[in-house]
Amino acid sequence: MNKGLLFSCLLVAVTSVQAAPISIPYQGFFQRLKQVNKGNYPLVEIAFSVPNKSKCLIKSGTITTETESFPLTITQDQRIFLPYDARLKSDRALVNLDIKGSADNCNISMQVRAKNTKQSYSQKELLELQAEMNTMLSDMQGFPMRYFSQDIEGINFEFESGSQTSVKIDGQRQVFTDKLRLSQEQLNKLSVVEFDTKPLVISPWTHG
Known part of the structure; x- marks a missing residue:
């Protein structure tokens, strides 16, 4: 497996059928964000997104713990902006995506790109x-x-x-x-x- 597969691979494969919303543990995202935040990168960042918009359209998204819920910013091209927050990790937060379409077609990808x-x-x-x-x-x-x-x-x-x-x-x-x-x-x-x-x-x- 070469280096390119890290940022073009499917970060999370959602396998449940017709699940709405899809819920994904925040911990996996946090670990990747932590790796980036440990370094000094003024020019580049990692971006999480849901490709294949025609088959998996995100209607809305939230990040939730047992006691709190926060809306997620999701762009027109389905990039998902996630906070880097150790408290959310310790509180076992979930990233929830309300989708239109089959969950079989929904994957979250990670890409290195210019800020x-x-x-x-x-x-x-x-x-x-x-x-x-x-x-x-x-x-x-x-x-x-x-x-x-x-x-x-x-x-x-x-x-x-x-x-x-x-x-x-x-x-x-x-x-x-x-x-x-x-x-x-x-x-x-x-x-x-x-x-x-x-x-x-x-x-x-x-x-x-």
């Missing part, structure tokens, strides 16, 4: 971003699974699904749909990358 995105990047900025992604993944190695500590192969830039985006790399313009990948070799050669709109997500590109 913020912008329309242009210098080579120095991209290499710093890539280095921090590598460091975060290495720091998380072996938890909760062991995998080979291969460096990432480059960087993904993701845009609105179905959209065409223009990019200039050292003045050379090209148009692409949905996603642009820049390999390590390309990153080492370029000077500046300029998009006509900000990427939605910037994440590591890994093998597999």
Whole structure:
């Protein structure tokens, strides 16, 4: 299993059928957040989300203990924002998702990504971003699974699904749909990358 599988794998596989809401122990999320908070990562973060929106639509979400309940912030693309709170872990909190669709199609994924995105990047900025992604993944190695500590192969830039985006790399313009990948070799050669709109997500590109 290579490093890429850590953030592209299914963090939680929900197997119950027609369960509404789905309840997942907060402890698993806390352990992953703890690994990240132990490090110094000004540029990157981990994001939890529910993919396959057409088959698993989140209507609402809460985090609950035996005595308290708090609403969760969930974005249109179904990213779930979870607090980092040791008290919630000790209180055995649950993450509850009220869904539309079969629970068989609902999975929670974890992704390493840039905290913020912008329309242009210098080579120095991209290499710093890539280095921090590598460091975060290495720091998380072996938890909760062991995998080979291969460096990432480059960087993904993701845009609105179905959209065409223009990019200039050292003045050379090209148009692409949905996603642009820049390999390590390309990153080492370029000077500046300029998009006509900000990427939605910037994440590591890994093998597999």
